[in-house]
């Protein structure tokens with residue numbers, strides 16, 4: 001093989017691995033209650049950092065390898081005659097453009113998180129060590145600031161994607177007022193892990209708030225816990241993967 005052929009072979013191997021994880025991520029996120037008929041997960045293209053991979057417009061649990069499409073960062077499908085894409089694909093492309101470190105993005109309407117996007121006095125904060133990636137608190141994106149008071153709430157243009165990515169900043173999670181949330185990771189697996197534990201944290205925080213004012217992790221505790229958990233992601237991933245591969249599990 002020539003050097004160019006060898007390089008291409010490595011890219012194709014990486015692509016197969018990423019697409020396998022992306023298909024599994026779709027199924028895991030459904031089984032873990034993060035997505036339902038709606039929501040989506042993407043991966044940055046491993047061989048072309050100016051492109052990303054995302055399923056066609058369909059329920060995540062039903063995604064198969066053949067459903068994965070390739071997009072430019074501005075949300076344009078690489079194949080213009082391909083199937084219908086998700087309306088909110090601009091979430092993904094504009095975050096990949098803004099954040100060179102991000103390799104996976106999960107957008108969902110996971111239900112326990114939504115209340116924390118609509119009550120300004122109750123920001124989503126890390127209630128336990130598993131969600132240290134939340135840092136001090138998750139920022140909330142207010143679509144009215146960019147697009148006024150009469151939108152359908154969806155990130156349906158590149159400009160809205162840019163505004164959302166800006167609100168996310170350097171963090172792991174951004175809540176979207178009256179809509180849901182978007183979670184990023186340096187791998188698809190990390191993005192999935194964070195999306196699952198964002199929902200867990202929201203449930204726990206709501207429970208704690210019923211009892212009284214909670215004590216949250218400090219920023220330092222959150223950072224230390226997140227660093228420890230980053231070494232354990234495959235333990236959760238492998239469990240969740242087994243569950244989606246064996247429906248009786």
Ligand code: MN
Pocket residue numbers: 039088107108109154179180
């Ligand atoms: Mn949405």
